[in-house]
Amino acid sequence: MGYKGWTIKTFLLLHLLIFSVDPTKEEVDNNLIIKTIQTADGQTFACVSFKSQPSLRHPLLMNHTTQLMPPISFPHSTDDDEGSKFGISNVEMSEIECPPGTVPILTSYNGSMSTRSFDKIIYSENRNDKGNRQMAAVVIVPSTFYGLQTSISIWEPDLGTGRPPRFSGAIVVLKNGGSRVAVGWSVDPHLYGDNLVHFEIAWVDNDKSCINLRCAGFVQMSKKAIPGIIIRPVSTVNGKQYIIRVKIIKFMGDWVLKVGEEIVGYWPSKLLTHMSEAADVISWMGVVEAAPGEPFPPMGSGQPADEGETKAAFFADAKVIDASGSFATPALKTINTVATEPNCYDVGRPYTTDDGLQFYYGGAGCSPSQPIK
Numbered sequence: 001m002g003y004k005g006w007t008i009k010t011f012l013l014l015h016l017l018i019f020s021v022d023p024t025k026e027e028v029d030n031n032l033i034i035k036t037i038q039t040a041d042g043q044t045f046a047c048v049s050f051k052s053q054p055s056l057r058h059p060l061l062m063n064h065t066t067q068l069m070p071p072i073s074f075p076h077s078t079d080d081d082e083g084s085k086f087g088i089s090n091v092e093m094s095e096i097e098c099p100p101g102t103v104p105i106l107t108s109y110n111g112s113m114s115t116r117s118f119d120k121i122i123y124s125e126n127r128n129d130k131g132n133r134q135m136a137a138v139v140i141v142p143s144t145f146y147g148l149q150t151s152i153s154i155w156e157p158d159l160g161t162g163r164p165p166r167f168s169g170a171i172v173v174l175k176n177g178g179s180r181v182a183v184g185w186s187v188d189p190h191l192y193g194d195n196l197v198h199f200e201i202a203w204v205d206n207d208k209s210c211i212n213l214r215c216a217g218f219v220q221m222s223k224k225a226i227p228g229i230i231i232r233p234v235s236t237v238n239g240k241q242y243i244i245r246v247k248i249i250k251f252m253g254d255w256v257l258k259v260g261e262e263i264v265g266y267w268p269s270k271l272l273t274h275m276s277e278a279a280d281v282i283s284w285m286g287v288v289e290a291a292p293g294e295p296f297p298p299m300g301s302g303q304p305a306d307e308g309e310t311k312a313a314f315f316a317d318a319k320v321i322d323a324s325g326s327f328a329t330p331a332l333k334t335i336n337t338v339a340t341e342p343n344c345y346d347v348g349r350p351y352t353t354d355d356g357l358q359f360y361y362g363g364a365g366c367s368p369s370q371p372i373k
Contacts, residue, residue, distance in 0.1 A: 041230045044108035047098035058216035060270045091231050091242045095224040103220045105213045106228035110193035136345040136361040137285030137338045145279040147249035147321035153314045154242045156197040156234045157298040164190035167289040168297050175281050177274030178206040201227045221265040237311050284315045286361045296344050300362030305348030318357035329356045
């Protein structure tokens, strides 16, 4: 199913991913900053009191009880968090040394731009206003989901020149109705002011959306895995491969994010209108955007899916937490593959192992009328 092009079910699933929302943005109040830290990479982080971060000042969370969950409380998959069984290394994230009782929030975004709208991360079916947004994805048919895990290979594609917006990344998304959360990586000079790869999260709820910690929506707990932080090292073609291992788990009513062995934080269910109980669709995708009239940038490693191991970008170890509350590998009959611009990007045939669902994806980018040779 879904391996030979478009199907009715694929078309319907794409419509489940369509939305256009106004982004929200909230700068950190200078009066709340306890310490400012600048990294060797030039990023600036504000250390704020845990309770002063944007999400915990949201009106709906005034009486919210903070989650302090031990990792042992999570459901367990068949593999551990230390690395994939196929010998690929985890990336490193530098700990930001904020004082006790505080959390770091990235503040050094490109000052000339407003928060990127979440509809630019996930493809819109409106072909008259698509903004050259494209994806190569695996989408699971609707069901009841309480979380997921996946390994995402990390790349730093050269986007070349071109006017903004210009973006390339890889994300995994949980959604239900008008609510969704996403996590992955991106190279986005317009957002970050550099050409480096960044750890990125996002959420949307009806008419609101947000990237990283720029507004209320995600409760940050980690001082190491920080939304927006630069990721090092990155994979190279025919060289060593690096991944981030991601889990999103419904825990004590909220959606908890874990990267490797680190609990990053959580999205409070109170802020996700349609995901207070469960998600109904999960998708794994490479995504790009170019300004109208500009050629599409590379996706993933810049190599097509059929280049395979050590060359093409991939998602691996993908499992879902189903209605039983256990990790399960998606059955191939329950997934569809989607490449919205197959002249430029492709998705390899997914397959399953004991570790979970795996697939390659990507492409060098091109103009839609000029296929990759």
